[in-house]
Amino acid sequence: MSARLDIQSAGPGLCVQDLGRPGHLASGLSRGGAADRLALFEAAALLGLDRVQAGLEMAGMGGEFSVSRPMRFALTGAPMAASIDGAALRWQASHRLEPGQVLRIGGAKSGVFGYLTPAGGVATKPVLGSRSAHLAVGLGALLRGGDSLPLGADPAADAAAMHLPVADRFCGGNLRFMAGPQTALFGPEVLAAFQATEFVRSATGNRQGVRLEHAGAPFSAATEGIASDLIMPGDIQMTGDGVPYVLLSECQTTGGYARIGTVIAADLGRIAQAPPGARLRFSLLSLAEADAAFRPEAGLIASLRKSVQPLLRNPHDLADLLSYQLISGVVAGDEE
Amino acid sequence: MPVPMPENTTAPQLLPLGADALIVRFSLMPDPGANAAAQAFCRALEAADMPGLVEIVPSLASAMVRFDPGQVARAQVLAGLERLLRGTDWAQVTPPPATRRWTIPAAFGGEFGPQLGEAATLAGLSESRAIEELCSVGLRVLAIGFAPGQPYLGLLPAHWNIARQSALTPLVPEGALVVAVRQVVLFANASMTGWRQAGQCAFRLFRPDEAEPFPLRIGDELRFEAVAHGEFRAIQASDDGGAHVARCEALT
Numbered sequence: 062m063s064a065r066l067d068i069q070s071a072g073p074g075l076c077v078q079d080l081g082r083p084g085h086l087a088s089g090l091s092r093g094g095a096a097d098r099l100a101l102f103e104a105a106a107l108l109g110l111d112r113v114q115a116g117l118e119m120a121g122m123g124g125e126f127s128v129s130r131p132m133r134f135a136l137t138g139a140p141m142a143a144s145i146d147g148a149a150l151r152w153q154a155s156h157r158l159e160p161g162q163v164l165r166i167g168g169a170k171s172g173v174f175g176y177l178t179p180a181g182g183v184a185t186k187p188v189l190g191s192r193s194a195h196l197a198v199g200l201g202a203l204l205r206g207g208d209s210l211p212l213g214a215d216p217a218a219d220a221a222a223m224h225l226p227v228a229d230r231f232c233g234g235n236l237r238f239m240a241g242p243q244t245a246l247f248g249p250e251v252l253a254a255f256q257a258t259e260f261v262r263s264a265t266g267n268r269q270g271v272r273l274e275h276a277g278a279p280f281s282a283a284t285e286g287i288a289s290d291l292i293m294p295g296d297i298q299m300t301g302d303g304v305p306y307v308l309l310s311e312c313q314t315t316g317g318y319a320r321i322g323t324v325i326a327a328d329l330g331r332i333a334q335a336p337p338g339a340r341l342r343f344s345l346l347s348l349a350e351a352d353a354a355f356r357p358e359a360g361l362i363a364s365l366r367k368s369v370q371p372l373l374r375n376p377h378d379l380a381d382l383l384s385y386q387l388i389s390g391v392v393a394g395d396e397e
Numbered sequence: 398m399p400v401p402m403p404e405n406t407t408a409p410q411l412l413p414l415g416a417d418a419l420i421v422r423f424s425l426m427p428d429p430g431a432n433a434a435a436q437a438f439c440r441a442l443e444a445a446d447m448p449g450l451v452e453i454v455p456s457l458a459s460a461m462v463r464f465d466p467g468q469v470a471r472a473q474v475l476a477g478l479e480r481l482l483r484g485t486d487w488a489q490v491t492p493p494p495a496t497r498r499w500t501i502p503a504a505f506g507g508e509f510g511p512q513l514g515e516a517a518t519l520a521g522l523s524e525s526r527a528i529e530e531l532c533s534v535g536l537r538v539l540a541i542g543f544a545p546g547q548p549y550l551g552l553l554p555a556h557w558n559i560a561r562q563s564a565l566t567p568l569v570p571e572g573a574l575v576v577a578v579r580q581v582v583l584f585a586n587a588s589m590t591g592w593r594q595a596g597q598c599a600f601r602l603f604r605p606d607e608a609e610p611f612p613l614r615i616g617d618e619l620r621f622e623a624v625a626h627g628e629f630r631a632i633q634a635s636d637d638g639g640a641h642v643a644r645c646e647a648l649t
Contacts, residue, residue: 083452084452085545085611086452086454086461087452087453087454087455087541087614087615088541088545088546088610088611088614089541089542089543089544089545089546089547089585089603089611090545090546090603090611188605188606189605189610198544198545198586198603199586200605239413239415239416240413241412241413241414241415242412242413242414242420242422242459286426286427287425287426288424288425288426288427288428288431288456288457288458288459289456289457289540289542290420290422290456290457290458290459290461291414291418291420291454291456291459291461293414293415293418295415313542313543313544314541314542314543315456315457315540315542315543323413323414323415325415325416326415326416326417348413348471351413351416352416352466352471354416355416355417355466357465357466357467359467360467
């Protein structure tokens, strides 16, 4: 029997995500991929992988899962209540699920997008080079109870459980941004006011972007009718009603709304993971500061690996404690 | 107080787009010369084969250049782009010649183009004259965006500079042929729109499972061929619903 991950029940935003399909902007197809890309890199580091594997993105809550063969997996991104047959699981950690057990992943305790990444990755057939669902253009789909996904081979099936301490990016906070192609249209007073404003992440948001709200006057720039050009995740669009909308991974490729700037890549996870009601502020970096803060994804797994630690289990939690050999190498003392 | 709109400058501007991309802007407002310049610039940049560039994308009045900061610094990319820009008067560039001409059947008016009459009136034409003009102009793909494979085609003669609607049409079908601001758009999916629907095509613009997922490219020439409603319904009823019904000629 091949390795499969069975979805017993699915939360409302469950889909397969990897790092998306770059290289098609000229054809109107944006890269897409995980809303919080860092979470997939953290999963790869926890699982001892040398590259990111496709996993399940869980928006808001996870679901219930079982497997046909033992599966190592990582839980990263927004912390969610997770358990195997009722025994609680630590988040930002790797674990093992055995056939016959049920993995339950409930609602997010903070943040929006949790990630369940099998060590062998989800092994569905790639479309245009990626396994990511791109819901806005009809590639792939949300997963439902009864769905079953093929899994790839785990390169280190006997590896121990690991844990990765992760800074909290799941409750809003400060977003660093840099000037973009239309920043000059906003003027210094508007830029100052923008940075002095506390925003609240509205209830309106999805993989394409999130709308922010604030008390006070709308932000405006006289930008009616400008030619649309290429837009990116992180771009802060100022819509016609003067309300900012921050683009996320499934945004379109072009847009005609003026943008006050672009959230830097290192803070994209923070905006993607800001739940409704989270407070946010923006601070403008100089070009030099923004370039210095840029971390190419190429070295990211290696860098995260340095912080990965063994997951130490509390002996009280071990039901099978007596079966462990905790002491070895005992000698009688009278050997030659 | 918002900053007043700067006048359109003829000097192209280099602007950052995140830490790993740049926009080369030929015009802030839509402008046919800027579109030609953007396409010509992208072709020249591809040919220049600069190190560290990852993606080069023309759009309506600008081009996006993405680079790998691990391989090449922003300053180097800027220097290379400035060198390339310096050699040419971009305000005088004509559109590079099309390498392909598509001919795509379209049904106009009636159930397939409920706003043909409105659009024609705004353009100061009879419906039949409007259809003639839509089919006789060799339209060029000026940009692809909004949805995968979705073309912005132009330019129609000046009297087609009609505004978008103030109220949006809640849903036009996939293949809808819509007009505004001297351009024609073919919708890749059913969508809400402010453009007026003059006709409909059956040709599929995005085929993820085929070897050529995106048949149209920026710079292609495209001509519509008006077909009677009965013939169009027959195309829609065929095996693949007319997804591949089109002629494509290579042009030297």
